[in-house]
Amino acid sequence: xxxxxxxxxxxxxxxxxxxxxxxxxxxxxxxxxxxxxxxxxxxxxxxxxxxxxxxxxxxxxxxxxxxxxxxxxxxxxxxxxxxxxxxxxxxxxxxxxxxxxxxxxxxxxxxxxxxxxxxxxxxxxxxxxxxxxxxxxxxxxxxxxxxxxxxxxxxxxxxxxxxxxxxxxxxxxxxxxxxxxxxxxxxxxxxxxxxxxxxxxxxxxxxxxxxxxxxxxxxxxxxxxxxxxxxxxxxxxxxxxxxxxxxxxxxxxxxxxxxxxxxxxxxxxxxxxxxxxxxxxxxxxxxxxxxxxxxxxxxxxxxxxxxxxxxxxxxxxxxxxxxxxxxxxxxxxxxxxxxxxxxxxxxxxxxxxxxxxxxxxxxxxxxxxxxxxxxxxxxxxxxxxxxxxxxxxxxxxxxxxxxxxxxxxxxxxxxxxxxxxxxxxxxxxxxxxxxxxxxxxxxxxxxxxxxxxxxxxxxxxxxxxxxxxxxxxxxxxxxxxxxxxxxxxxxxxxxxxxxxxxxxxxxxxxxxxxxxxxxxxxxxxxxxxxxxxxxxxxxxxxxxxxxxxxxxxxxxxxxxxxxxxxxxxxxxxxxxxxxxxxxxxxxxxxxxxxxxxxxxxxxxxx
Numbered sequence: 001x002x003x004x005x006x007x008x009x010x011x012x013x014x015x016x017x018x019x020x021x022x023x024x025x026x027x028x029x030x031x032x033x034x035x036x037x038x039x040x041x042x043x044x045x046x047x048x049x050x051x052x053x054x055x056x057x058x059x060x061x062x063x064x065x066x067x068x069x070x071x072x073x074x075x076x077x078x079x080x081x082x083x084x085x086x087x088x089x090x091x092x093x094x095x096x097x098x099x100x101x102x103x104x105x106x107x108x109x110x111x112x113x114x115x116x117x118x119x120x121x122x123x124x125x126x127x128x129x130x131x132x133x134x135x136x137x138x139x140x141x142x143x144x145x146x147x148x149x150x151x152x153x154x155x156x157x158x159x160x161x162x163x164x165x166x167x168x169x170x171x172x173x174x175x176x177x178x179x180x181x182x183x184x185x186x187x188x189x190x191x192x193x194x195x196x197x198x199x200x201x202x203x204x205x206x207x208x209x210x211x212x213x214x215x216x217x218x219x220x221x222x223x224x225x226x227x228x229x230x231x232x233x234x235x236x237x238x239x240x241x242x243x244x245x246x247x248x249x250x251x252x253x254x255x256x257x258x259x260x261x262x263x264x265x266x267x268x269x270x271x272x273x274x275x276x277x278x279x280x281x282x283x284x285x286x287x288x289x290x291x292x293x294x295x296x297x298x299x300x301x302x303x304x305x306x307x308x309x310x311x312x313x314x315x316x317x318x319x320x321x322x323x324x325x326x327x328x329x330x331x332x333x334x335x336x337x338x339x340x341x342x343x344x345x346x347x348x349x350x351x352x353x354x355x356x357x358x359x360x361x362x363x364x365x366x367x368x369x370x371x372x373x374x375x376x377x378x379x380x381x382x383x384x385x386x387x388x389x390x391x392x393x394x395x396x397x398x399x400x401x402x403x404x405x406x407x408x409x410x411x412x413x414x415x416x417x418x419x420x421x422x423x424x425x426x427x428x429x430x431x432x433x434x435x436x437x438x439x440x441x442x443x444x445x446x447x448x449x450x451x452x453x454x455x456x457x458x459x460x461x462x463x464x465x466x467x468x469x470x471x472x473x474x475x476x477x478x479x480x481x482x483x484x485x486x487x488x489x490x491x492x493x494x495x496x497x498x499x500x501x502x503x504x505x506x507x508x509x510x511x512x513x514x515x516x517x518x519x520x521x522x523x524x525x526x527x528x529x530x531x532x533x534x535x536x537x538x539x540x541x542x543x544x545x546x547x548x549x550x551x552x553x554x555x556x557x558x559x560x561x562x563x564x565x566x567x568x569x570x571x572x573x574x575x576x577x578x579x580x581x582x583x584x585x586x587x588x589x590x591x592x593x594x595x596x597x598x599x600x601x602x603x604x605x606x
C-alpha cells in the first residue's frame with residue numbers, strides 16, 4: 001500500500017512539474033520524444049536482428065562444417081574397418097598365426113613363400129591406402145617369425161600403451177608408436193581387433209593404425225577462432241594442434257549437454273564473457289563425440305560497438321535537436337502570444353483591434369487571416385439576411401429547373417410497355433438498353449467500377465448501335481472470372497469500342513466482331529480490345545500516340561483522339577503513370593487497344 005501511495009505521489013509531482021513548464025519547453029519535449037522514440041525502437045530491433053543474424057550465420061556455418069566432417073570421418077572409419085576385415089579373412093596369415101599358437105615351426109621354404117607372396121601383398125595393400133599409418137598383426141606368443149611391417153611377436157605388442165588394458169579391443173586414441181625402442185613414435189589412433197580361431201581360440205591381435213591427424217582432421221585445422229576436441233565415452237579429452245587444453249573444464253561442462261545425442265547438435269552459448277557456437281557429432285563406432293567450437297565474440301562485439309556508437313550519436317543528436325526545436329518553437333510562439341492577446345481583446349467586443357507584425361509563415365498567415373476575418377465580420381453581419389434570402393431563392397429555382405431522373409425512367413418504362421403491347425419487341429429491347437445506359441451514365445459512382453459492369457454497359461451500347469446499321473457487330477469475350485471483378489475507371493471501355501466502330505468498322509459496312517480479352521500477368525490486369533476494321537497506317541498511329549501523350553494538342557472534335565486521351569488520363573490519375581492504354585494497328589487489317597491497370601479487385605487486393 002505504501003509503495004502504491006509513493007508511486008502516486010511521484011506521478012503527481014511529475015504532472016505538476018510538466019504543467020509548470022512553458023509551452024515552448026513542452027513542445028520541445030514532445031517533439032524530441034516523438035522523434036527519438038521510434039528511432040530508438042527501430043535501432044533496437046535492427047541491432048538485435050544483426051546480432052541474431054551473426055549467431056544464425058555462424059551456427060549454420062558450424063552445422064555445415066560438422067556435416068562435412070561427418071562424411072570424412074565415416075569414410076575414414078569405413079576404410080579402417082574394411083582393412084581389418086580383409087586381414088581377418090587372409091587364410092595364409094591365419095594359418096601362420098595358428099602354427100605360432102601351437103608353437104609349430106614352419107620350414108624355411110614355407111616362411112619364404114609366405115613372406116614373398118602374402119606379406120608382400122598385404123604390405124602393398126597398406127601402402128596403397130594413404131590414410132593408413134600401418135597394420136600390425138601380433139601373435140599370441142613369441143614363437144612366430146616376425147615379418148615387418150606386418151607380422152610381430154607378442155613381446156612387441158606389449159610395448160604398446162594399450163596392451164596393458166584389461167580389454168584392449170576397440171579404438172585407442174592419441175598414443176605413441178613404441179613398437180621399436182629406438183623410435184620416439186608418432187601420435188596415432190588405431191582399431192584393435194582380436195583374431196579368433198574355432199579350434200585354438202585367440203590366435204592373434206590386429207592393430208589397424210592411422211595418425212590422429214588423418215583420422216580426426218578437425219583437431220588439426222588451423223582456422224582462426226575455431227578449435228576442436230574429441231571426447232571418448234570414458235571421459236578422455238583429445239586435443240590437436242588447434243586445441244585449447246585450458247578449456248578442459250568448458251568441454252566437460254558442455255559434454256553434459258550434448259554427449260551421446262545422435263546426429264549433429266549445434267548450439268549458441270556464452271562462457272566467461274565469450275560468445276561461442278558449439279557443435280557436437282556423436283560417433284557411435286568410435287564411442288566418442290567430436291566437439292567443435294567457434295568463437296564469435298569479435299563478431300558480436302562489433303555489433304555492440306556499432307550499437308554503442310549509434311547510441312552516442314543519438315544522444316548528441318537529441319541534444320542538438322532539443323536546442324533547435326526550442327529555438328524554432330520559441331520564435332513561433334512569439335507570434336502566437338501576440339495573436340492570443342488580440343483574440344482576448346476581440347472577445348471583449350472590440351472589433352477594431354488588428355494583429356500587428358504578421359510574418360510570412362503559418363503564424364503570420366493566421367494573423368493575416370484574423371485581420372481579414374475582422375474586416376469581413378462587419379460586412380457578413382450586414383449581408384447575412386440578404387444571403388439567406390438569396391440562398392432560399394436559389395433553392396427554389398434549382399427545384400424548378402431540376403430534371404427528375406425517375407420521371408425519365410418511368411417514361412421509358414411506359415414506352416417499353418407500349419412496344420410490348422404492340423409486339424414491337426425490338427423497340428422494347430432498345431428502350432430497355434437505353435434505360436440501362438441512362439441509369440449507368442447518370443448514376444454517381446465514387447471511385448471505380450468493375451470490368452463486369454463496364455462489359456454490361458458495352459453490351460447495351462452495341463445493342464443500340466446495331467439498330468442503326470444494316471450489318472451486325474458482335475461482341476466476343478475471352479475474360480476469366482476474376483477479371484470481371486477487376487476495378488477500372490467508369491466509362492473506360494465504351495470510348496474504345498466507340499472508336500473501333502466509327503473509325504474502323506463503319507466504313508466497311510459488314511458483319512464483324514469486336515474482341516475483348518482479359519489477362520492477369522505479373523500483378524497487372526490487361527484488357528485487349530481488338531477489331532478487324534480498316535486499321536491505321538504508321539504515320540496516323542504515331543500521330544495518335546503523340547496526342548495521347550500530350551505531345552500534340554487535341555482539338556476536342558470527333559476523331560481527334562480526345563476520347564482515348566481522356567481514358568488514358570483517368571487511368572493514370574487512378575493508378576499511376578506506369579498504367580494506361582497502348583495502341584497497335586495495321587492498315588487494312590486490325591486495330592488493338594491494350595488497357596493495363598494494377599490487379600485490384602473488389603474486397604481484396606493483390
